[in-house]
Amino acid sequence: MRNWVLITGCSTGIGWALVPLCREAGWGVVATARNPAALSELPPGEDLRVLPLDVTDAGSIAAAAAACADLRLKALVNNAGYGQVGPLELLRPEELRAQFETNVIGLHAVTNAFLPLLRREPGARILQVASMLGRLSIPLAGPYNASKHAVVALAESLRLEVGRDVAVVLVEPGAIRTAFRDTLAEAWGDLPDRARGTRYETVLARYLAKRKDQAERFAMDAETCARKLLKALNARHPPRRVVIGRDAFWVGKLKALLPASWWEGLMRRTYGLE
């Protein structure tokens, strides 16, 4: 009997890269996506189950949990998420709500739906994919920062509550080369129109251009990142935190070391907000 892992958000990026790595390592994988057609290129096999799963849809979560009842589900990777960026001054409440619906409420709902299955397996684990922006906040990404801080807080409480039965691992990547930065622009909506004529117009244009450029130059590739998740899936003693990338490691250290006013000055200068 093989052990199974369910991964959310497998259509692209880290989730997509993790599926074959887990299969090669002997896991059975429940690969999920909002649109399962996005997974049609995955080689079929007895070690693969493809399911539709939208983390904002309670019915879809319940159906996925029911479809896994016969499996030895030993791990859950809550990976699905997107980045809502934009200056808070211009942000609509519904945009903040939507960000939390996916990144926070969705992750929570999926966790609770699968906990009863995970509890059956000794050594089971949940990987909650947060971000380096779950520990520090940058300007122009307030909704995303807030959602990932919430993921960190939920994971730390959950670990205290269920950690003796199911290990809770916080995954905290820095910049990873995925579709993430393309979907930033989608979530963006009509924000450029709202920014027109405000102090944010040029700041935002520069931010978007720079983010993409930086990601292409410095970001880690999705497969290298996925390998770090696989290590936590396979670990005999799962770690509490997996910090991924030199940026995630050093920027966190820098913030802890610098006086607050220096850190804020650095952030304002970096993002053209002086």
Ligand SMILES: NC(=O)c1ccc[n+]([C@@H]2O[C@H](COP(=O)([O-])OP(=O)(O)OC[C@H]3O[C@@H](n4cnc5c(N)ncnc54)[C@H](OP(=O)(O)O)[C@@H]3O)[C@@H](O)[C@H]2O)c1
């Ligand atoms: N890339 C980075 O620099 C970075 C850094 C730190 C943390 N992260 C985190 O890593 C995770 C994976 O992101 P990624 O970089 O691999 O980006 P990605 O390539 O954009 O992948 C995100 C995945 O989440 C899925 N998703 C979005 N909303 C969903 C929903 N309501 N239900 C189910 N799936 C949904 C997307 O599916 P669709 O195709 O259906 O949209 C996609 O499969 C996210 O939680 C992200 O916040 C990324």
